[in-house]
Amino acid sequence: MSNKQIDRRAFLKGAAVTAAAAIGTHMAASSARAETTTNSSEEKEAARPSEKTIGRPGSDFMVDVIKATGIEYIASNPGSSFRSLQESIVNYGGNKKPEFLTCMHEESSVAMSHGYAKAAGKPMGILAHGTVGLQHAAMAVYNAWCDRVPVMIFAGNFLDADKRRPGVEWYHCVQDPAAMLRDFTKWDDQPASLQHFAESVMRGYKLATTPPMEPVFITADGYLQEAPIQNEKKLHIPKLTRAIPPQGDSGALAEAAKMLAAAERPVIIADRMARSQEGVKRLVELAETLNAPVLDLGGRMNFPTTHYLCRSGDRRATAGEADVALLLEVGDPWGQFNTVSDPHHEYRRLGKPDLKVIHISLAETLTKSNYQDMQRFMPVDLAIFGDGESTLPALTEAVKSAISIARRTAIAGRADKLREDHRRMKERNRNAASQGWDTTPVTTARLAAEMWQVIKKEKWCAAGRQDWPRSLWPATEYYNFNGGSGGAGVGYTAPAAVGAALANRDQGIITVDIQPDGDLMYAPGVLWTAAHHKIPILMLMHNNRAYHQEVMHLQKMAALHNRRMDTASIGTVIENPNIDFAKLAQAQGVWAEGPISDPAKIGPALTRALAVVKKGEPALVDVVCQGR
Numbered sequence: 333m334s335n336k337q338i339d340r341r342a343f344l345k346g347a348a349v350t351a352a353a354a355i356g357t358h359m360a361a362s363s364a365r366a367e368t369t370t371n372s373s374e375e376k377e378a379a380r381p382s383e384k385t386i387g388r389p390g391s392d393f394m395v396d397v398i399k400a401t402g403i404e405y406i407a408s409n410p411g412s413s414f415r416s417l418q419e420s421i422v423n424y425g426g427n428k429k430p431e432f433l434t435c436m437h438e439e440s441s442v443a444m445s446h447g448y449a450k451a452a453g454k455p456m457g458i459l460a461h462g463t464v465g466l467q468h469a470a471m472a473v474y475n476a477w478c479d480r481v482p483v484m485i486f487a488g489n490f491l492d493a494d495k496r497r498p499g500v501e502w503y504h505c506v507q508d509p510a511a512m513l514r515d516f517t518k519w520d521d522q523p524a525s526l527q528h529f530a531e532s533v534m535r536g537y538k539l540a541t542t543p544p545m546e547p548v549f550i551t552a553d554g555y556l557q558e559a560p561i562q563n564e565k566k567l568h569i570p571k572l573t574r575a576i577p578p579q580g581d582s583g584a585l586a587e588a589a590k591m592l593a594a595a596e597r598p599v600i601i602a603d604r605m606a607r608s609q610e611g612v613k614r615l616v617e618l619a620e621t622l623n624a625p626v627l628d629l630g631g632r633m634n635f636p637t638t639h640y641l642c643r644s645g646d647r648r649a650t651a652g653e654a655d656v657a658l659l660l661e662v663g664d665p666w667g668q669f670n671t672v673s674d675p676h677h678e679y680r681r682l683g684k685p686d687l688k689v690i691h692i693s694l695a696e697t698l699t700k701s702n703y704q705d706m707q708r709f710m711p712v713d714l715a716i717f718g719d720g721e722s723t724l725p726a727l728t729e730a731v732k733s734a735i736s737i738a739r740r741t742a743i744a745g746r747a748d749k750l751r752e753d754h755r756r757m758k759e760r761n762r763n764a765a766s767q768g769w770d771t772t773p774v775t776t777a778r779l780a781a782e783m784w785q786v787i788k789k790e791k792w793c794a795a796g797r798q799d800w801p802r803s804l805w806p807a808t809e810y811y812n813f814n815g816g817s818g819g820a821g822v823g824y825t826a827p828a829a830v831g832a833a834l835a836n837r838d839q840g841i842i843t844v845d846i847q848p849d850g851d852l853m854y855a856p857g858v859l860w861t862a863a864h865h866k867i868p869i870l871m872l873m874h875n876n877r878a879y880h881q882e883v884m885h886l887q888k889m890a891a892l893h894n895r896r897m898d899t900a901s902i903g904t905v906i907e908n909p910n911i912d913f914a915k916l917a918q919a920q921g922v923w924a925e926g927p928i929s930d931p932a933k934i935g936p937a938l939t940r941a942l943a944v945v946k947k948g949e950p951a952l953v954d955v956v957c958q959g960r
């Protein structure tokens with residue numbers, strides 16, 4: 333035995349070494365810590381199991397409440413402010429509905445929930461640890477807010493200063509936990525009793541899932557969690573109720589129908605509109621009734637890319653020609669018909685001067701003023717307060733009644749040209765995609781095309797970067813595209829795709845993610861979460877070894893200032909050393925291959941990766957790509 337080993341023994345003398353070896357490393361560490369922190373006899377007394385055991389803590393009831401909402405998962409990075417609730421979830425609740433998902437960053441917890449909610453059609457929960465957890469969660473909450481997506485945010489906090497343990501607990505507690513997020517959550521509460529908690533969770537769930545859907549925030553007070561339930565018979569959990577989304581006023585719809593029926597060049601622009609396949613179907617019916625081209629802005633999957641009325645790839649031209657535009661839950665109405673140039677900030681009108689605009693939206697219920705997600709004010713001719721998907725059937729009926737027999741012939745006569753326009757758009761997309769087909773680094777279009785070859789026979793969902801897939805892949809189902817980040821806060825894509833994959837897992841839908849490198853590096857631990865919880869996802873790295881958008885911004889500024897451009901890489905490229913994404917993934921238990929530079933090698937690697945995903949596990953293929 334070496335001296336070194338003897339020294340170590342001496343060092344550990346007194347700690348529960350033997351027990352530790354038997355129960356595994358993580359438990360060993362905790363017993364050693366307990367030994368060193370409970371040094372006074374009083375503290376030792378308090379730590380010993382005794383009559384002080386609490387059989388039915390408040391957090392058990394909190395779990396009953398969460399179960400009553402149907403929330404299936406709670407994504408969380410653990411923290412002592414909710415240790416009791418966590419213990420109740422896993423022991424009392426059996427770690428099923430909700431199941432505790434281990435996350436390595438609160439931003440991942442929220443973004444996973446964001447992606448999950450859009451794919452599952454219902455929210456899941458996150459649990460954040462007081463001040464520090466909420467600060468990490470904040471940007472992802474903002475993305476979900478901008479994207480009008482529900483997330484049930486729970487946080488631990490000890491409000492009663494008399495009960496707080498000295499030291500760290502004070503740093504992690506806050507007088508008004510929701511203050512940090514209040515500008516971009518729909519509602520919040522800090523319940524002072526268990527009954528209050530039950531009612532607030534039910535109210536919060538209802539508010540979060542009533543369009544426009546948004547994150548809500550509810551504190552689970554630490555003392556309320558840990559203290560025994562008093563008078564349990566008096567507690568009750570109100571039943572979950574959901575509000576029916578409002579349909580636009582029928583008089584206003586008749587007016588809109590008249591305008592649309594009389595239009596020579598109507599256009600429909602849909603953004604965060606559809607919530608289900610029903611929404612897609614309803615939009616197809618309206619568009620066909622009018623023979624109106626549809627621009628799907630991609631906030632949701634609104635319209636089949638295969639339909640002859642899909643003109644999403646001709647956005648500017650189609651909107652610019654329109655005489656009447658119907659907007660459906662469009663996040664940025666002004667930006668569809670106006671622009672401010674870059675880099676000179678000069679205003680330019682894109683729409684016709686006499687364009688008439690109808691907007692069906694619930695945006696007017698969102699009245700927060702600090703963050704600027706409301707976008708620039710645009711006066712419209714007919715603003716109909718209503719939910720897009722719910723209003724479409726009544727609008728379609730009104731349009732059918734407003735179309736005279738003579739108009740019907742004229743409208744039907746538009747079809748040939750529209751079919752030709754659609755065909756040309758597709759041809760142009762394919763031509764654009766074939767540029768530089770065999771080049772190295774690989775083009776982004778080639779990346780998308782290779783992915784398509786591998787998944788085309790599957791039920792698929794593209795949850796990552798969607799620009800090329802939207803123009804190249806034939807998509808007809810709501811679940812095909814999972815929309816965007818909302819607030820363009822980078823770090824969304826990877827965790828949101830994992831969240832979508834979690835929702836898709838049980839529906840036999842293969843989730844694929846064309847994954848930017850900079851985005852993954854914000855919180856790459858989400859790969860471990862995917863591996864640990866067996867969330868199948870096919871991640872294809874769009875590894876341009878850069879914050880490429882920022883490279884382009886720097887180049888633009890250098891040109892504007894008439895200065896050298898080679899410095900645009902400073903602070904914007906992710907090279908020297910290059911990140912080995914296959915190793916990053918493998919280190920976390922994810923099957924991975926790469927880096928691949930030869931485009932011919934992408935397809936076979938993706939086929940191998942898909943086999944792993946079909947076994948129920950995540951896989952990553954790293955491809956060195958061009959900029960955007």
Ligand SMILES: Cc1ncc(C[n+]2csc(CCOP(=O)(O)OP(=O)(O)O)c2C)c(N)n1
Pocket residue numbers: 471820821822823848849850851852876878879880881882959960
């Ligand atoms: C949280 C956050 N920080 C910074 C930015 C600014 N930003 C916009 S795009 C971008 C680059 C992202 O890099 P990557 O994900 O690799 O995508 P790429 O531009 O290379 O395609 C950055 C840093 C942002 N949008 N969000």
Ligand SMILES: [Mg+2]
Pocket residue numbers: 848849850851874875876877878879880
């Ligand atoms: Mg990049």
